[in-house]
Amino acid sequence: MDEKINAEKNRKDKIPYDHYKTVFKDFNPGVMAKNTGCTFNENAGEILVKLMGQDLMVKYPSGEIYSGDGSQLEAYPPKTLILRYLIHGKGVEPSDKYMTYREVDGGNVYYNNFYGRCILRLSRTFGNDVKRFKKIFEKLGAEKVDMGDAAYKFQFLNNIYVIFAIWEGDEEFPPSSQILFNSNVPFYFTAEDLAVVGDVSIATIAKLTL
Incomplete structure (x- = not known):
């Protein structure tokens, strides 16, 4: 079946x-x-x-x-x-500004799908293993970002940069995460595309062996 x-x-x-x-x-x-x-x-x-x-x-x-x-x-x-x-692609260079999925045109409409498909998946995959999360991004040569319990900026594709951030869970709260996109992403991708960006990124890092 x-x-x-x-x-x-x-x-x-x-x-x-x-x-x-x-x-x-x-x-x-x-x-x-x-x-x-x-x-x-x-x-x-x-x-x-x-x-x-x-x-x-x-x-x-x-x-x-x-x-x-x-x-x-x-x-x-x-x-x-x-x-x-x-x-x-429109040839717009990356900036030093990042945006949430909701800030992308159409992001509010598709947010529930993106949340379950990407943000929640990231939390469940790495929220209880932040040490592995850090090792993976260090192996990728990603840039550490001051956010959450661990956060890294990485290049997804040429000119396309993404930030993954993780907050560890405890007895009161479950693990949580955030995904940010460089402000130039609307010149390359739609909100629907960005759900695939999240999907592919998480699947890639989850498969990496250390």
Whole structure:
């Protein structure tokens, strides 16, 4: 039964990816790279993107995405997100200001979804293991931020910076967390996209071995 559910989810996730592949080919690769702080390798026909410290190659015009070891990126949500990022990027540099999800246009509408999908998940994953949370972000070379019991600023994609903050739980209160986005994110992502940013970030750090 689980295999059937996963196959159906995979099929649904593939539909938007296939759509954005057809859109992606109509954009200039050099301009997309410039507008996201990425690099276009004209000889290889690929845009070099860094996702959570991992080097990825986005083939142009196919939109296929490969890891540095040559293997194809399998999960569809991050692949779709990367194509949308390249297509919609406006070339706005990061600032020293950060915003909550609610402050993003449309954030209030999707907040409940974002809270359960990202903020609550972050709390449950690391709220009782702040030591591991710190070790993971130190391994990633993230910048420590003065917030909560532990907080770090990290680069999600070129030009895209996110802050994860954790407050440990105690006998009175459960663990809590906050996710902040650099003020330039509206020039790259919608509120719905940012839920995927949270999803992918948490899944990536949760899988890291120390």
